Amino acid sequence: MQRSSPPSSDPSAAKAGPRGPVLELRDLVTRFPGDDGPLSIVDGVSLSVASGETLAVVGESGSGKTMTFLSAIGLIPPPGRVTSGQVLLEGTDLLTHTPEQLRAVRGERISMVFQDPLTGLNPVFTIGEQIVEVLRAHRKLSRAEARKKAIELLERVQIPDPGRRVDDYPHQLSGGMRQRVLIAMAISLDPSVLIADEPTTALDVTVQAQVLELLAELREESGMAMVLITHDLGLVARHADRVAVMYAGRVVEQGSAKAVFEQTAHPYTLSLFRGVPSLDTDTAQDLIEIEGQPPDPAFLPPGCAFEPRCFLGQGRASCQATRPGLQPTLGTEHQTACLHSAELTATRARA
Amino acid sequence: MASGEMARDSAIPRQPAGPDDPEAARRRRQAALRRYTRHPGFMVGATIILLLALLAILAPWIAPNSPLKTEMSLVLAEPSWAYPLGTDQFGRCVLSRLIYGAQISLQVGFWVVLISLTCGTLIGALAGFLGGWIERAIVALIDIMLAFPGFLLALALVAAQGSSLTSVITAVSIAYTPRVATVMRSVVLTIRPRPFIEASHAIGLTKLRILLRHVIPNAMPPVIVVATVSAATAILAEAGLSFLGLGVQPPTATWGSVIANGQAVITTRPLISLSAGLSIAVAVIGLNLLGDGLRDTLDPQMRRQTGAKML
Numbered sequence: 001m002q003r004s005s006p007p008s009s010d011p012s013a014a015k016a017g018p019r020g021p022v023l024e025l026r027d028l029v030t031r032f033p034g035d036d037g038p039l040s041i042v043d044g045v046s047l048s049v050a051s052g053e054t055l056a057v058v059g060e061s062g063s064g065k066t067m068t069f070l071s072a073i074g075l076i077p078p079p080g081r082v083t084s085g086q087v088l089l090e091g092t093d094l095l096t097h098t099p100e101q102l103r104a105v106r107g108e109r110i111s112m113v114f115q116d117p118l119t120g121l122n123p124v125f126t127i128g129e130q131i132v133e134v135l136r137a138h139r140k141l142s143r144a145e146a147r148k149k150a151i152e153l154l155e156r157v158q159i160p161d162p163g164r165r166v167d168d169y170p171h172q173l174s175g176g177m178r179q180r181v182l183i184a185m186a187i188s189l190d191p192s193v194l195i196a197d198e199p200t201t202a203l204d205v206t207v208q209a210q211v212l213e214l215l216a217e218l219r220e221e222s223g224m225a226m227v228l229i230t231h232d233l234g235l236v237a238r239h240a241d242r243v244a245v246m247y248a249g250r251v252v253e254q255g256s257a258k259a260v261f262e263q264t265a266h267p268y269t270l271s272l273f274r275g276v277p278s279l280d281t282d283t284a285q286d287l288i289e290i291e292g293q294p295p296d297p298a299f300l301p302p303g304c305a306f307e308p309r310c311f312l313g314q315g316r317a318s319c320q321a322t323r324p325g326l327q328p329t330l331g332t333e334h335q336t337a338c339l340h341s342a343e344l345t346a347t348r349a350r351a
Numbered sequence: 352m353a354s355g356e357m358a359r360d361s362a363i364p365r366q367p368a369g370p371d372d373p374e375a376a377r378r379r380r381q382a383a384l385r386r387y388t389r390h391p392g393f394m395v396g397a398t399i400i401l402l403l404a405l406l407a408i409l410a411p412w413i414a415p416n417s418p419l420k421t422e423m424s425l426v427l428a429e430p431s432w433a434y435p436l437g438t439d440q441f442g443r444c445v446l447s448r449l450i451y452g453a454q455i456s457l458q459v460g461f462w463v464v465l466i467s468l469t470c471g472t473l474i475g476a477l478a479g480f481l482g483g484w485i486e487r488a489i490v491a492l493i494d495i496m497l498a499f500p501g502f503l504l505a506l507a508l509v510a511a512q513g514s515s516l517t518s519v520i521t522a523v524s525i526a527y528t529p530r531v532a533t534v535m536r537s538v539v540l541t542i543r544p545r546p547f548i549e550a551s552h553a554i555g556l557t558k559l560r561i562l563l564r565h566v567i568p569n570a571m572p573p574v575i576v577v578a579t580v581s582a583a584t585a586i587l588a589e590a591g592l593s594f595l596g597l598g599v600q601p602p603t604a605t606w607g608s609v610i611a612n613g614q615a616v617i618t619t620r621p622l623i624s625l626s627a628g629l630s631i632a633v634a635v636i637g638l639n640l641l642g643d644g645l646r647d648t649l650d651p652q653m654r655r656q657t658g659a660k661m662l
Contacts, residue, residue, distance in 0.1 A: 075552055078482075107555030114553070119546040124568045133564060137556050185554055 021048035021088070022225040023072070023110065023193045028085035030071040039297040041080065042068045043249035046326075049225040049242075051192065054216075056228045056240035056257070058272065060294050064249040065229045069195045073110055074102040090192060108138050111186035112195040116202045117179035121170035127154075127181045128166035134185050153184040158214060176207035180214065187218055194219070195227040200235070212239055233272060237261060245269045248295050248305035251326060255334030265329045265336035265344060267312040304339070312340055386648045393644020399637030407453040416444035418451040418604040427620055436626050439612050445623050448604035449630050455593075455605045456586045456634060459520055463585035466524035468578045471531025472567065475574075478532070479539030480562050490536070493529040501526040505588050509597045516599050523588045527581050534577045538570040545569075572649035579642035583635040590631050606631050 030042035042064045049055040057065045070076050072087045072094065087094040089110055094102060106112075114120055122130060131150035135141055141149065147166070154162035157180040170178055179199060186194060196215060200208035216239060219226045228240060236243055236257065244254040245266065253266035264270045271290045292309045301307055303320040313319035318339055326335040338344075387393055406413060415435065422442035430437045436445040478489035496504065508522035542548065543566070551561045592598035593607025601608060606627045613623030 073553065075549070103555050103557060105555070106553055112550075112553040114546055114550055116546050120550045122547045122551075122565050122569065125564070133556065133560070134554050137554075137560060182550065185550075188554075 020050060022051045022090055023227070024048040024086075024088040025068065025072060026086040026088065028068060028071060028087065029083045030067055030076055030080055031083050032080045034298050036298070038083075041249050041297060042071055042082075044085070045246070045249070045251055047244050047251065047254070049193065049227055051225050052219065052223045053241045054219065054226040054228055054239055056230060056236040056243045057246060058230060058233065058236055058243060058269075059246035060231060062294050063246040065246050066197050067249075068246070069112065069197065069227060069229065073106055073112060073195075074099065075106075075112075104138070107134060107186075107191070108189045109191050110193040110195070111189075111191040112197060113179075113182050113186045113199050115198045117175050117182055118202060120182050121178055123170055126167050126169055127173070128168075131166075131181070131185055131188060134188050138189050149188070150184075153188050154181070156187075156218070157181070157184040159184075174207075175203050176211060179203060179207075179211050183211075183214065183218070187222070187224075190222060191224060193225045193227065195229065197229045198231070199228075200232075215239075245272070248300060249297065250305070250337065252306065252338070253334075253336045254326070255329075259334040263329070263334065265334065265341040266338045267310050267340075267344060268306050270344060271309075271311070304337075312338075312343060316340075387644070390644045390647060392640045393648065396637045396640030396642075396644055399633060400641055403453050403634055403637065404457060406450055407457050410450045410454055414444070414447035414450045416447045418443065418447040419602050420444075427616060430622070436622060437620065439609070439623055440616060441612075443604075445609065445613075445626060448609050449606065449627060451604040452606040452609060452627070452630065453634075455516065455599055455603065456589060456631070458516065459523065459589040460582040460586045460634075460638070462520045463523045463527060464578045464582045466520070467527040467531050467581065468574065470524070471528045472535050472570075472574060474528065475532035475535025476539050476562060476567050476570065479536040480543060480558075480566055486536075489532070493532055496526075496529040497533070499526075501530070501584070502588055502591060505592065506595070506597065509592055514592075514597050514600050519589055519592055519598050522592075523585050526588070527585065530581060531574060531577055535570060535574050538573050539566055542566055542569050573646075575649065576642050576646040579638055579645055583638035583642070586631065586634050586638070 025045055025047045028042055028045045029040055031038035031040050033039075045064070045068050047055065047057070047068070057068070059065050067076065067080070071080075071082045074094065074097070076082060082095060085095070089105065094105065097105065121127065125133075128147060128150050131153060132143065132146040135146040135149055136143075139146075151162045151166050154165055159165050159177060159180055165173075165177075170181075173181065179202075183199075194215075199215065200211050203211060212235060215226065215228075218224075228235065230236060240257045242255065243257050243260040244251050245260070245268065246252065247268050253260060253264070253269045255265075260269060261273075264273065268290075275289055290309055295301065295305055295308070301320065303318075303323055304310070304313060305323070307313045307316070307319040310319065322339070324337045324339050326337045328335050329341060387397075415433065420443065422438065425434070425438050425442045427440055428434055428438040428442070434444050434446070436449070439445055439448070474489060474493075478486040478493075499507075504526040505519075505522040508525060509518055512518040512522065548561060548565055551565050556564075589598055589605070590607035590610070593605040594611045596608075596611065598607055599605050609627035610624045610631075613620065613625075613627065617624050
């Protein structure tokens with residue numbers, strides 16, 4: 001968390017310098033057809049992540065976190081469609097790629113690990129066969145070479161006795177082990193970006209910590225950029241360099257993890273924090289849940305999407321009238337999409 | 352990471368000996384084999400089909416007489432040691448004709464399953480996996496073909512092509528391919544949204560590879576069961592075609608033609624048609640038992656229930 005690298009929002013910095021963004025989304029919009037015209041599930045999202053950096057994307061279920069990154073790698077389920085924006089991977093726009101070019105990029109330069117390790121592996125093949133398959137889909141390797149590489153990869157994700165485990169079937173491994181195998185597959189071709197979509201949600205707590213520690217180690221070894229999609233704020237605090245908070249398909253606050261935690265500038269983010277138990281809160285009453293449900297994308301309020309649930313703006317005419325865009329707060333790095341973020345300073349003091 | 356933590360992470364339920372133990376691997380294989388050997392239906396079905404196959408293959412050595420040689424002095428003979436089931440109206444040995452008839456029936460069963468399984472699997476998997484207009488087109492075509500009763504379709508096709516073993520096999524295969532394809536498509540639709548398919552896309556595997564390596568192997572168990580049972584219907588269809596004189600042409604011995612020949616003398620020599628009918632029934636029952644057994648052993652949920660019952 002110490003090395004908060006500047007995310008260059010300056011477009012001229014798109015040519016990836018050593019610390020420039022590896023992956024940059026600009027104004028990404030993904031729409032699904034709805035009964036009354038298209039619904040924007042991802043609504044103008046701009047995010048970036050630099051090599052060696054971990055960006056945490058936080059939000060409730062249905063806030064568009066996963067959809068944003070599925071859109072980026074061309075795996076948006078039909079009938080959804082990316083309608084505008086750019087996805088710059090090391091300077092080239094993935095949205096201009098053909099499906100075949102995109103396929104070649106996936107796994108090779110940008111990889112994704114999904115939520116559920118228990119069903120993420122094909123039950124009818126050994127884990128070795130599945131890793132070999134990924135290697136041989138992208139590289140010209142003989143079976144023997146690929147198998148050797150597979151064993152090395154299992155070793156890299158700290159699976160004991162990889163020479164034997166390589167011939168195991170998925171059902172012979174525990175959940176944590178399976179997630180390690182999926183991670184091994186995802187990093188097998190040294191991608192520049194690894195997207196981990198709630199990689200530990202299905203695992204129990206002790207194993208969660210081990211898997212995250214492994215991801216952090218791998219990121220440090222290889223210098224890849226990591227996107228951690230999560231709703232677990234505890235993970236964010238420990239593992240993220242920068243944080244982007246999403247609500248109703250938009251980024252509502254982003255900045256360094258330190259800034260977002262200590263100088264929270266959006267009431268939604270603050271509400272998320274107040275819903276997490278910590279050692280400082282003495283009683284259960286101190287946990288405050290956010291009232292209501294995330295909005296239905298078909299019935300978004302005309303103004304700020306969070307206004308109906310907001311402790312700050314509920315019922316305010318200004319909030320109901322305009323939908324605020326991301327604005328810098330104290331520094332250019334820390335941005336929030338709230339008209340009244342200045343008032344939060346006072347609330348924070350009370351909280 | 353300390354090794355103590357790793358050990359906890361690697362704990363594997365139900366296999367205290369660990370998967371690395373070759374002894375454990377051998378025991379697992381034995382347990383898998385036992386699931387088949389302990390299933391009475393499967394064992395009976397498998398035995399019947401195996402015996403029939405042996406009979407067909409060894410027909411030249413087992414059959415007491417030539418299936419084609421006519422003995423005019425012995426027309427419609429009663430059963431005897433030389434002719435255990437008697438002779439038909441051309442003086443041919445009925446038992447020998449039944450034994451050779453098994454060759455035709457099993458060949459038809461085998462080839463129809465092979466062809467309709469291959470084509471049906473591919474067509475159904477493509478439809479289920481690709482979706483969109485390709486799926487709609489394939490489904491429409493399948494529905495049109497399913498609108499015809501399978502036997503009627505085969506009958507029309509044989510009538511159009513002329514009768515021979517090849518045309519019977521082609522016709523019955525064409526009639527049964529849509530059935531396999533329908534099952535395959537529905538299974539693929541349940542596999543397509545599973546996370547490991549999504550993960551395969553995310554690590555850049557080609558669609559063809561995902562289809563061949565990940566979708567089809569996982570869809571096979573139910574399709575294999577359908578295929579086994581359709582071998583039985585294929586044998587029935589061939590017998591039916593032969594009975595109507597549209598199957599393999601005389602004087603080749605087939606079960607259907609033995610029934611047809613025996614029909615003329617069914618009041619005086621019922622044994623001829625009856626024994627051929629029984630042969631068909633035994634083969635069909637054998638294949639159905641085999642299919643049921645495969646379904647029980649290939650489906651883990653069924654396995655638990657029947658496993659408890661078996662023990």
